Amino acid sequence: MNTLRWRRFVNGFWTVASGTGVLVALVPLASLLWLVVSRGAPGLSASFFVSLPTPVGEPGGGVGNAIVGTFFMVGLASLVALPVGVGAGVYLAEKGDGPAGWVIRFTAEVLSGVPSIVIGIVAYGLIVAQMKRFSALAGGVALALIMIPSLARSTEDFIRLVPAALREASLALGVPGWKTSLRVIIPTALGGVVTAVLLAIARAAGETAPLLFTALNNQYWNTDPTQPTASLTVQIYNYAISPYEDWHAKAWTAALVLLLLVGLLNLMARLLSRNRMAGAQ
Amino acid sequence: MISNLEAAIPMKPFERRAPESVRLSVAEPVALEPKLTVRNLDAWYGKNRALHDVSLTVAPRSVMAAIGPSGCGKSTFLRCLNRMHELIPGARAEGTLLLDGKDLLGRDVDPVTLRRRVGMVFQRPNPFPTMSIRDNVSAGLRLNRVGGNHDEIVERTLHQSALWEEVKDRLGASALSLSGGQQQRLCIARALAVEPEVLLMDEPASALDPIATAKIEDLIHELKERYTIVIVTHNMQQAGRVSDHTAFFYMGDLVEVGPTEKIFTNPSEKRTEDYVTGKFG
Numbered sequence: 264m265n266t267l268r269w270r271r272f273v274n275g276f277w278t279v280a281s282g283t284g285v286l287v288a289l290v291p292l293a294s295l296l297w298l299v300v301s302r303g304a305p306g307l308s309a310s311f312f313v314s315l316p317t318p319v320g321e322p323g324g325g326v327g328n329a330i331v332g333t334f335f336m337v338g339l340a341s342l343v344a345l346p347v348g349v350g351a352g353v354y355l356a357e358k359g360d361g362p363a364g365w366v367i368r369f370t371a372e373v374l375s376g377v378p379s380i381v382i383g384i385v386a387y388g389l390i391v392a393q394m395k396r397f398s399a400l401a402g403g404v405a406l407a408l409i410m411i412p413s414l415a416r417s418t419e420d421f422i423r424l425v426p427a428a429l430r431e432a433s434l435a436l437g438v439p440g441w442k443t444s445l446r447v448i449i450p451t452a453l454g455g456v457v458t459a460v461l462l463a464i465a466r467a468a469g470e471t472a473p474l475l476f477t478a479l480n481n482q483y484w485n486t487d488p489t490q491p492t493a494s495l496t497v498q499i500y501n502y503a504i505s506p507y508e509d510w511h512a513k514a515w516t517a518a519l520v521l522l523l524l525v526g527l528l529n530l531m532a533r534l535l536s537r538n539r540m541a542g543a544q
Numbered sequence: 545m546i547s548n549l550e551a552a553i554p555m556k557p558f559e560r561r562a563p564e565s566v567r568l569s570v571a572e573p574v575a576l577e578p579k580l581t582v583r584n585l586d587a588w589y590g591k592n593r594a595l596h597d598v599s600l601t602v603a604p605r606s607v608m609a610a611i612g613p614s615g616c617g618k619s620t621f622l623r624c625l626n627r628m629h630e631l632i633p634g635a636r637a638e639g640t641l642l643l644d645g646k647d648l649l650g651r652d653v654d655p656v657t658l659r660r661r662v663g664m665v666f667q668r669p670n671p672f673p674t675m676s677i678r679d680n681v682s683a684g685l686r687l688n689r690v691g692g693n694h695d696e697i698v699e700r701t702l703h704q705s706a707l708w709e710e711v712k713d714r715l716g717a718s719a720l721s722l723s724g725g726q727q728q729r730l731c732i733a734r735a736l737a738v739e740p741e742v743l744l745m746d747e748p749a750s751a752l753d754p755i756a757t758a759k760i761e762d763l764i765h766e767l768k769e770r771y772t773i774v775i776v777t778h779n780m781q782q783a784g785r786v787s788d789h790t791a792f793f794y795m796g797d798l799v800e801v802g803p804t805e806k807i808f809t810n811p812s813e814k815r816t817e818d819y820v821t822g823k824f825g
Contacts, residue, residue, distance in 0.1 A: 426670070428668060429673075431628065431631065431664075431670070432670040432672070433672075433687070434631065434656075434659065435628060435666075435735070436660070436684035436687070436738055437657065437660030437661075437688060438684065438687045438688060439656050447674075450674045451673055451674050
């Protein structure tokens, strides 16, 4: 009886303790969300999504060009990063047990640990210094460099989740190895790979540092890859460091838009991975 | 004679049910050329020798059971027969393995082609999760671009594996909607669809309940009218029920091979007797 009571006490204590831990961890997240929503929501309107920025003091205006610019540059980055990153991930999962795989995996790990501002400097040196101009292309390359390593590793992880028994089943039917990878293994892991892609896109969309001195900024609409281009993150940065009250308000609203965008991508990724993983088991 | 005659009849096993007495006589194919010949087979995993100097023959349209305690080399033996052992890093086999008198371990033999002739059913049901029931059965045909009427082959092999009645109304459903026993019969149909000559079964019923196990065993009886079967089993009663010949492996050695009845009632070797009477293993 005594031991039972003691056990109940210990059980209750740790339940409360771990619950408190969760609450404490949620405080920064909740306050961040509250801050962004409460300060950003008043400025939210339909025109905010489609208008160009306005000069200080002029009412209205929005971040339409920055939203388009973010999508444009993330799109450019995806053109490079998806084939390279997913391809590298497939290679690592299927053939990556030798020394070459080890080197690639190590490189990807180092690369994903490089601060994003450094990635920006690399893109500056590679593209901006050569073209003598800030451009969406340079921004896209910087974002691609950020996406590739994480994409490769997460693609590898999802493909390795496919049970070895499926590979054996296919090979035992006399299906060649490459066709087994392409038609059996990758389709089984597809939900996971799509999740990895969405998460990489969400991460790239939220990057500021690599865009600061590659794409710079632009007050107007631009879809020319050789021209400086606005992005939500850099726009938020510029508004936030300005000395003007109404630009600060716009920074909050733009932050809310970015948060919604990235949150939506993450939500889609979660839903997809949950459905697909349930199916694979 | 009867077996030769049968070979000349176009195969439609589900229409062709020989009387019990005739089928019994088929089970004694002593005079025929062996389907599989194994001579002095050694197998290694790295430096560990898993098989030591194994020699035996398997007659066409008969069932050979491989029994023995865990780690005795029976699964390794089975995997060598369609070179699935090569998928394990560091694994290799040396010796003579003949299929219809032709070498199958040689460097110039393509394991992919070999596996279309020597099919395999695994311990755990492993249907392709992204494919429907129909597509699972025809997977080997589709992935290898084999022509022919796939629907007809699907129906025939599902009849052969005694699954047709249970799935004929939902061929488009996911293979994962089936029970474990049904999935295993689906995997057998999938292996049969590529028209192998030999069927290797690696403890095909060990993950199944007794009723599903009984169905698989009945199925083996039906299948041996057309196929040569080598089955690995932990279950000695099962070996006694389904096989014509039994091979007893112990610590990588083939201790004894002979007619199943003899192995179980009057073995020549003391170790065989101890194992089949349950003194060890």
